[in-house]
Amino acid sequence: MTKKEICLYFPLILFFLLGIFLSFGLFKDLRQIPSELIDKPAPHFLLPSLFDERKKISSNRLKGKVTFIHVWASWCRTCQQEKNVLWQVKQIQNLKMIAWNYKDQPLEAKQFLERQGNPYDEVLWDEKGVDAIKWGIYAVPQTFVVDKHGVVRYGYQGSLNKYGIEKEIQLIIKRLQNE
Amino acid sequence: MFFKILPELGHLLLIFAFLFSICQTSIGLWAFFKKDNILMYWVPAWVYAEVSFLFLSYFFLTYAFFINDFSLAYVAGHSHSLLPWPYRISAVWGAHEGSIFLWIVLLAGWMGAFCFFSKKHIPLKERVLILSVLGFLCIGFLSFLIFTSNPFFRLLPVFPSEGYGLNPLLQDPGLAIHPPMLYMGYVGFAVTFALAIAALVEGSFDQHWVAWMKPWVLFAWSCLTCGITLGSWWAYRVLGWGGWWFWDPVENASLLPWLTATALLHSLRMVEKRNTFKVWTLLLAILTFSLSLLGTFLVRSGVLISVHAFANDPLRGSFLLKFLMSVVCLSLLLFAIRSSRLCSQQFFKFFSKETFLLINNIIFFVLMLSILFGTLYPLFLEVLNLGKVSVGPPYFNFIVTPFLILLLAAMSLGPLCYWKSTPPNKVLKLLVVPAIVSFFVMFVFVFIFPHLGFLKIVQLFFSSLLIFSTIKVSFQKNASRFGMSLAHGGVGVCALGIIFASFMNLQAEVSVAPGEIISLGDYQFYFLKVRGIEGKNYEGVAADFVVHKKNKIFYLSPERRRYISSSMPVSQAAITTNMYRDLYLVLGEPLGKKNWAVRVYNKAGVRFIWLGGFLMMLGGLMAWRDSVKRKGRGQ
Numbered sequence: 001m002t003k004k005e006i007c008l009y010f011p012l013i014l015f016f017l018l019g020i021f022l023s024f025g026l027f028k029d030l031r032q033i034p035s036e037l038i039d040k041p042a043p044h045f046l047l048p049s050l051f052d053e054r055k056k057i058s059s060n061r062l063k064g065k066v067t068f069i070h071v072w073a074s075w076c077r078t079c080q081q082e083k084n085v086l087w088q089v090k091q092i093q094n095l096k097m098i099a100w101n102y103k104d105q106p107l108e109a110k111q112f113l114e115r116q117g118n119p120y121d122e123v124l125w126d127e128k129g130v131d132a133i134k135w136g137i138y139a140v141p142q143t144f145v146v147d148k149h150g151v152v153r154y155g156y157q158g159s160l161n162k163y164g165i166e167k168e169i170q171l172i173i174k175r176l177q178n179e
Numbered sequence: 180m181f182f183k184i185l186p187e188l189g190h191l192l193l194i195f196a197f198l199f200s201i202c203q204t205s206i207g208l209w210a211f212f213k214k215d216n217i218l219m220y221w222v223p224a225w226v227y228a229e230v231s232f233l234f235l236s237y238f239f240l241t242y243a244f245f246i247n248d249f250s251l252a253y254v255a256g257h258s259h260s261l262l263p264w265p266y267r268i269s270a271v272w273g274a275h276e277g278s279i280f281l282w283i284v285l286l287a288g289w290m291g292a293f294c295f296f297s298k299k300h301i302p303l304k305e306r307v308l309i310l311s312v313l314g315f316l317c318i319g320f321l322s323f324l325i326f327t328s329n330p331f332f333r334l335l336p337v338f339p340s341e342g343y344g345l346n347p348l349l350q351d352p353g354l355a356i357h358p359p360m361l362y363m364g365y366v367g368f369a370v371t372f373a374l375a376i377a378a379l380v381e382g383s384f385d386q387h388w389v390a391w392m393k394p395w396v397l398f399a400w401s402c403l404t405c406g407i408t409l410g411s412w413w414a415y416r417v418l419g420w421g422g423w424w425f426w427d428p429v430e431n432a433s434l435l436p437w438l439t440a441t442a443l444l445h446s447l448r449m450v451e452k453r454n455t456f457k458v459w460t461l462l463l464a465i466l467t468f469s470l471s472l473l474g475t476f477l478v479r480s481g482v483l484i485s486v487h488a489f490a491n492d493p494l495r496g497s498f499l500l501k502f503l504m505s506v507v508c509l510s511l512l513l514f515a516i517r518s519s520r521l522c523s524q525q526f527f528k529f530f531s532k533e534t535f536l537l538i539n540n541i542i543f544f545v546l547m548l549s550i551l552f553g554t555l556y557p558l559f560l561e562v563l564n565l566g567k568v569s570v571g572p573p574y575f576n577f578i579v580t581p582f583l584i585l586l587l588a589a590m591s592l593g594p595l596c597y598w599k600s601t602p603p604n605k606v607l608k609l610l611v612v613p614a615i616v617s618f619f620v621m622f623v624f625v626f627i628f629p630h631l632g633f634l635k636i637v638q639l640f641f642s643s644l645l646i647f648s649t650i651k652v653s654f655q656k657n658a659s660r661f662g663m664s665l666a667h668g669g670v671g672v673c674a675l676g677i678i679f680a681s682f683m684n685l686q687a688e689v690s691v692a693p694g695e696i697i698s699l700g701d702y703q704f705y706f707l708k709v710r711g712i713e714g715k716n717y718e719g720v721a722a723d724f725v726v727h728k729k730n731k732i733f734y735l736s737p738e739r740r741r742y743i744s745s746s747m748p749v750s751q752a753a754i755t756t757n758m759y760r761d762l763y764l765v766l767g768e769p770l771g772k773k774n775w776a777v778r779v780y781n782k783a784g785v786r787f788i789w790l791g792g793f794l795m796m797l798g799g800l801m802a803w804r805d806s807v808k809r810k811g812r813g814q
Binding site: 011016 | 343458462465466469476480496497500503504507508511512514515518519522555558559561562
C-alpha cells in the first residue's frame with residue numbers, strides 16, 4: 001500500500017476511537033455525586049414535615065440507624081417510575097427512609113404519595129430548596145445513604161429505575177448496617 | 180369503538196414496514212450483486228409499500244393524540260386533554276419515542292421522494308443499490324423504535340383518565356415546527372450518504388453522480404438551515420435568557436452536520452467543474468450523515484448533559500451507538516478500500532475559484548473539528564477520570580471568531596474569481612467600490628460607538644464587504660447563480676447581526692413594584708399593574724407596562740404562566756420589534772409583597788441573525804430549483 005492509501009484509513013481509525021470513547025462515556029456513571037460529600041458528616045438541615053408543618057425534623061435525627069434519603073418532587077416525571085425500587089428498599093429491616101420533597105406544592109406532593117404509596121418514615125418539605133444547596137442538590141431525583149454515625153456514605157443522582165442500581169443500594173445498606 | 184383500536188393497527192403497520200425494509204434491502208442487494216434485472220424492478224414496490232405503511236402508522240399515533248387516548252402510555256405521558264389541538268399534534272414529537280418515529284417517517288419520506296424522482300435520471304442498477312443502503316438505515320432505526328422505544332404500548336387494563344401534560348417549554352409555535360425542519364435536514368443527508376456509498380461501490384464519481392447528488396444536498400441543507408434558525412429563534416423567545424445561541428451540546432449537534440454539508444456543497448462544485456476533489460467530496464458526504472447520526476446519538480442517549488432534558492436510558496444509547504458505529508465504520512472502511520482509484524490531480528493558480536473553494540472547505544472542516552472537540556471534551560475528561568469541566572461560550576467564541584473573519588474575507592473574494600486562474604488586479608478592481616462603501620460603514624460605527632474592540636471593527640468591515648461585493652456579483656453574473664449570491668449575502672447579514680447583538684445591547688435586572696419606573700437608554704417603562712390571566716391549559720399573572728420614548732407610547736405585558744399538570748412556572752417574554760431593535764421584557768419571580776424581578780433588554784440588530792439564516796435557506800432553495808431544472812435539461 002502506498003502512503004496515500006494508508007491515509008485513507010485515517011477517518012476510519014479516528015471514528016473508531018471516538019466510538020470507543022463514547023461507549024465508555026455511556027456506561028460510566030457520570031451521575032455519581034461529587035466526592036466532596038462522601039465520607040463527611042451529613043450537612044445540617046431543619047425542615048418541616050410535609051404532613052405537619054409544625055413538626056420540624058433536623059439532621060441530628062440521622063444518627064443511630066442507617067438512613068436512606070431520597071430527594072424527589074411531584075413535578076419530576078422520572079420520579080414517577082421509581083415506585084418499585086423504593087418499595088424494594090423498604091423491605092430492608094432496621095432502615096430509616098426519609099423523603100426530601102424538593103421545591104414542590106404540598107398538595108401535589110401529598111397526592112403523589114397517595115398515588116404511589118408512601119414507603120417513607122418521614123417526609124421533609126423543602127419549599128425553597130435552601131438546605132438542599134449544602135447537599136449539592138440541584139436536580140431531582142437524588143439519593144443518599146447516611147450511616148449510623150451520621151456520615152454520608154453514598155450519593156447518586158438520577159432515576160433509581162435503572163438496571164443494577166437497586167442491587168447496589170441494597171448491598172451498600174447491608175454493609176453499613178453490619179459495620 | 181373502531182377508532183379505539185387504531186393504535187394496534189398502527190403498531191401492526193409499523194411491524195410490517197420493518198419487514199418490508201428487510202425485504203427491500205436484502206432483495207435489492209441480492210439483485211444488485213447477482214445482476215438480476217427482474218428482481219430489481221420489484222425493489223421500488225417494496226419502498227412504496229414501506230413508506231405508505233409508515234405514514235399511516237404515524238397518522239394513527241397522531242390520531243391517538245388528537246382524541247386523547249390515554250390508554251397509550253406515550254400519549255398519557257406527554258399530552259393532556261386541555262392542550263390546544265395544534266400542540267396535541269406537535270406533542271407527538273415532544274418526547275423520545277415520537278421523535279424517533281418522526282425521524283423514521285421523514286427518512287421514509289426522503290426515500291420515497293428519491294425513489295420517485297430518480298426514476299428518469301438514474302439507471303435502475305444504481306437506483307436499487309442506493310435504495311438498499313437507505314433500506315438498511317430504515318432497518319436500523321425501525322428496530323430501535325420497535326424494540327427499545329415503542330410508542331404504541333398500552334396501559335391496560337387500568338389507565339389514567341388524564342395525561343401528564345406536555346412540557347410547557349415545548350408549547351410554542353417555534354418549537355412545534357423546529358424539530359421537523361431540523362430532522363428534515365438531518366435525515367435528508369441520508370440520501371447523499373447512500374449516493375456516496377453507491378458511488379464507492381461502483382468505483383466512479385463523475386459529473387453524472389454530482390448532478391444526481393446536488394439537488395438532494397441543496398434541499399437537505401436548506402431544511403437544516405431553516406431548522407437551526409428556527410431553533411435559535413425559539414431559544415431567544417422562550418428560554419427567556421435573551422441570547423440567541425448557547426453552545427449547548429444539542430445545538431452543537433445540529434451545527435456539526437451543517438458545517439460539513441456546507442463544505443460538501445462547495446466541494447461538489449469542484450467535482451462538477453474541474454473533476455477533482457472527488458475523494459474529499461465523498462468523505463464529506465459520508466461524514467455529514469455520520470455527524471447527523473452522532474448528533475442523534477448524543478441527544479438521545481443523554482451521554483452529555485444539556486438544557487434539552489431528554490429521557491436518558493443507557494440501553495437505548497448502547498443500541499444507537501452500536502448502530503451508529505456499524506454504519507459509520509462500514510462506510511469509512513468502504514471509503515478506505517475503494518476511494519484510492521478516484522484520486523485525481525488538477526493544477527490551479529492562487530487567484531482562482533479553486534483556491535477559495537479549498538479555503539472554504541478547510542475553514543468549515545476545522546470549525547467542525549473544533550466544535551466537535553469542544554462538545555465532547557467534558558466527556559473525554561470524565562472518561563479519563565480527570566475531573567468534571569464544562570466547556571462554554573468562551574471557548575467556542577474564541578475559536579469561531581477568527582475563522583469567521585477569515586471566512587468573510589474569503590467569501591468576498593472567491594465569487595469574483597474565475598476557474599483555474601484570474602488576474603489579481605481584475606479581482607481587486609472589482610472590490611474597490613465595495614471596500615470603499617464598507618470603510619465608510621465602519622467609520623460611521625466607530626464614530627457612534629467609540630469603545631468598539633478591534634476584532635469587532637474588523638468583523639464589521641468584512642461582513643459589510645461581503646454584503647456589498649455579493650450585491651456586485653449578483654448584478655454582474657447571470658441569474659442562475661442568484662441562489663448562491665443570496666445565500667452568501669445571508670451569511671453577511673447574519674454576521675452583521677451577530678456583531679450588532681454583541682455590542683448594541685442594553686440590559687437591566689431590577690426589582691420593581693407597580694407604579695414605579697424603569698429607564699433603559701431612551702426608554703422608560705412604567706409598571707402599571709399585575710393581573711391574573713387564564714388560558715385554556717394554564718393560569719398565571721401578566722404584568723402591564725407602558726413603554727415610553729419621546730412621543731411614542733406602546734404596551735408590553737410579559738407573563739408568568741403555570742401550566743396545569745406541571746408546576747414549573749414558565750415566563751413568557753414580551754417582545755416588540757422593529758427593523759433596528761428588540762425590546763425584550765421578562766417577568767421573573769415575585770420578590771416580597773409587591774415587588775417583582777423584571778429583566779429588560781434593548782437588543783439592536785438581533786433580527787439580522789435570523790434574517791440572514793432565512794436568506795441562506797432561500798438561496799439554498801433557489802439553487803436547488805436551479806439544479807433540478809438543469810438535471811431535467813440533461814446538462
